[in-house]
Amino acid sequence: MIMAYTMEHIQLHRRLALLVLSFVGSSTKWSMAGLMGVTAFLSMWINNSASASIMMPAAIAIIDEVENYQKQMQQQEQASEIERQSRNIATVDKAVALDVETINAEKKTEQLSSHDSVSINCSELMIVYVTDGTTAILIGSLPLILPDQNPFQKNWKYKPIIQWNQLSKSFPWGVFMLQGAGLAIADGFKASDLSTTIASSLQFIVGAPKTLVIFVAIVIGAVFTVFTSNIACASILFPVFDSIARTANIHAAYLIMPSCMAASLSFMLPIATPPNAMIFSSGHVKIMDMIKAGIGIKIIGILVILLASTTFLGPIFHVNQLPSVVNAATMMTNNTIG
Structure with missing residues (x-):
């Protein structure tokens, strides 16, 4: 912004x-x-x-x-x-890979003793300490630092591209309030154990056909993202769908990937995603206009995600079979119960 x-x-x-x-x-x-x-x-x-x-x-x-x-x-x-x-799917894989690298780097850092003489890889430290917020702050600060004219010309006098007093008067601070409200709603869901309640209420779909289970996951993700940010929606629903997939004895990717894409169908309310909040803060669009324009696209998106999830999701990402670890755990549980 x-x-x-x-x-x-x-x-x-x-x-x-x-x-x-x-x-x-x-x-x-x-x-x-x-x-x-x-x-x-x-x-x-x-x-x-x-x-x-x-x-x-x-x-x-x-x-x-x-x-x-x-x-x-x-x-x-x-x-x-x-x-x-x-x-979207590639972004999920990259995020998982980044989390794995971060965990490995943090473990290596914890293993270092104060008496050890070691060489520390700078790239590993950057993974631990340099986050996405660091990059955003750096890029956002450049207009406040870089000069507005060529510094090598004659009679040059330093002046930044934009000054803070100009930015602070016209900056849409309401966007941050809207996004903060979405994150607060997500924290409220977690504190009230709403995820556990949702998981228990969705047990009726465990024995249903896989297509119906995927459709329910997509609809829930699309509905949740209307009232909270897509990041908060993902953090709430992904653990729920993972436990449901284990109970239903299907690969978790069949529920997590479609719900991840459904959580990005944020077209209707300003609180759903920052672009919506920015468009609404411009003053040119009303909430009812956003709802009318977004509901049709959301329905089409749900159908497209369902079609993709039930056709080429399994062959492309090889999720038709459960991982061996999950199969072993399921067999152990069945043997214990028996």
Whole structure:
């Protein structure tokens, strides 16, 4: 969001808007398609919040030239969310790999004695101490540090691209309040043992067909993400679905991966995901408009995820068979009961 305000401050968003209009023309439909294409392309390389914050000023600039600006704002946000589905499963695998590397690095750090003479790998320390928040703070601080003009020209006087007093007056602080509310709701769910209650109430689907179990997991993920952030939704539901999968004797990926993608179907309320909150904070879109535009896309997304999960999820990721560890644990449990 800091980068978005910086773009707006230096009028870069108008240049981007004019570039899009130069290719697609002034038609409302084509300008909408151009914005969605650029946003989807950016979202392939950066997270959806950053891509939405970068493109929102450009959308507002085009709004000044064309009508029906509400559709433009919503479609720009939805393009960022829909495109993320194309890299959602890969993101889960990378996150798991990063967690494994972090745990290994932390174990190595704990094993170091104060009397040992060892060489410490800098990359391992970076995994432990440099988090995603560190990178975000660094990138967000650059506009407050970098000069706004070429420092090698004559009579140069240092002035940052944007100053803090300018940023603090126009920064959408309400976005943080909305996201904080979503995280607070998630903590409330955990403190009240809601996850345990959900797991016990879903035991009726254990003996149901696998397709029905997957469909229920997708619907629950899609419903939960309406009222809380997708990160909080994932942290609440994934342990529940893992225990249900073990009880139903199916691979946990059949429930966790579809529910992970369903948790990203955040199109309806500002609290669901930062792009929604940013679009809503612009003042151009009402909550009812977001609900009307998002409910149809959510239903389509549920059907697409269900189709993908029941067709090529198993052959591609080799999850048709349970891991040997799970099979051994199940056999041991059955023998103990018998």
